[in-house]
Amino acid sequence: MKRRSRTAQVPLWGVVVLSLLGLLVLGWWTHVQTRSDSSDGRKTLVFWGTTYLGEDIYNLIHEFEQANPEYRVVMSSAAARDTTGDAQRLLCAIAGGVPPDVVWFDRFAIGEWAARGALTDLRPMLAAQDPNDPSLIRLEEYYDWTIAEASYAPPGSDQPPGIYGIPCSADVRAFFVNTDILRQGGYVDERGEPLPPRTWEELREYANRLTVYRVPGDKRSGIVRLGFAPNVGNSWLYMYAWQAGGELMNPQRTQVTMTSPPVIRALRYMVEVYDDLGGVGQVNAFQEAQQGGDLDPFLRGALAMKIDGDVFIEAIADWRPNMELGVYEPPMPADRLAAGAQPVTWSGGFAYVIPATARHKHGAFKFIQFLTSEHGYRLLERGRRERKQSEGRLYLPRCNGNRRLYEAIVRE
Incomplete structure (x- = not known):
């Protein structure tokens, strides 16, 4: 004759007691964690x-x-x-x-x-x-x-x-340039001194010429050395929008103006630079393979130029205090400079x-x-x-x- 197996059951009163104990413990823990006075x-x-x-x-x-x-x-x-x-x-x-x-x-x-x-x-x-x-x-x-x-x-x-x-x-953003790479690329003045780009147009040209690929001429093969990319460092769309004469909101701060011509121009410029380099995916793949500290790509010559915060000067002083370095105002649209606009950067x-x-x-x-x-x-x-x-x-x-x-x- 088969015996029926009986599953152990907790009486209802036991469930109630356990629940009350749990609430008491939770209440005590909450009081301890949130009280504003210490034991002294x-x-x-x-x-x-x-x-x-x-x-x-x-x-x-x-x-x-x-x-x-x-x-x-x-x-x-x-x-x-x-x-x-x-x-x-x-x-x-x-x-x-x-x-x-x-x-x-x-x-x-x-x-x-x-x-x-x-x-x-x-x-x-x-x-x-x-x-x-x-x-x-x-x-x-x-x-x-x-x-x-x-x-x-x-x-x-x-x-x-x-x-x-x-x-x-x-803090403030500045344009950091490995001037040794500029010399290697032939970007020097009549005295042989490094000649940094001053305009967006020059910056785009430098970015192309100073970027090196695993297979020369094949942008799909991967980037070995990056000349420049708009978002590498600490610079984003708003930087380029302001340089182009735009704003992201109206003066009353009641309307977003992301579709204004200067902002669209800035975004188009960023896209064009990324496209020149083989696409944003290629640049992101390059970035993801990089490290910090003394292995930072700028410090070891794998990045020629970038816009970054002034705190990066600390990294240079820590790891490569004797590197050939130039710190400049970020390049501006040529037509804006010709119209008398002053260089633009941003602070936070x-x-x-x-x-x-x-x-x-x-x-x-x-x-x-x-x-x-x-x-x-x-x-x-x-x-x-x-x-x-x-x-x-x-x-x-x-x-x-x-x-x-x-x-x-x-x-x-």
Whole structure:
């Protein structure tokens, strides 16, 4: 006689008890993770920072805690490749009322996030500063365009713009040229000095002549050395659109103007350069095979020219300080230069922001004051300088949004 197998079953009351225990554990964990005070009674400031600030940021945080014993700073990151482009975690934290208190934030995105109501307008805090505070933020000391980029007012309104971030860095794009490759290609003046391209038309010609393929004349065989490509480095459509005299939005910032003739011209130029080189696929394949550091294609002679941020000068100083190098204004359309247009480039950088639902806004602003103070900037730069010198490398100050502080460091 066969016995029936019986499957073990959990009584209904057991399911209820387990569910209640799970909810209790989840509630306890949520409380621990989101509470704003530490076990010693100090208020916890959460700072989403970046490795760009260097190791000395921890010394600066320690000094802030010593000067402000009511606060404890926890530095972490967003665990996202791009806080502004991959924004889900930060936006969810803001919507849920548990965001970090201070975020190192890309300035170009401040207007978009301010329009969503995700950031705190800092004007009341700026106005309430103690004029005798050594960490006083003086907006007049900053490059005006960094403050403009960190400000926002609804498009088409007469409202004065709010200030949603305090700039902490600034950068600029330049045209980097391996002048040794120019000599090899015969691009020299009557004195034998390298002759960089000045116009789009010359740049396109140089890009073609200086690009080398695995099989000479066969663009499908793969690129061994790239002369130039529009998006290799740190330069995009908006760079070329501005050079062509275009804008991506109307002056009121209420309408996108991507189909305006100058922007179309810029995009067409980019496509033509890529097509000359065998197509964007060939250039992308070349890029994907490259590495960074001392194996960067520009540093090892596999890339002749590129438009990139000034921070690339650091890589040159670190890995090839004696290379033949030229740094110039990016080439412009010939007809625009003939009409008297000045060379165009673009600048950006980062700022410290306070999310709209941050729990310790007063402490967050005090922390931003400390970070952006002369003492804070000098401490971070001193750490970088000492590390570079200990490694036998050249130290170059990083540009700060505060013009007075940056120019003082450069002069020293």
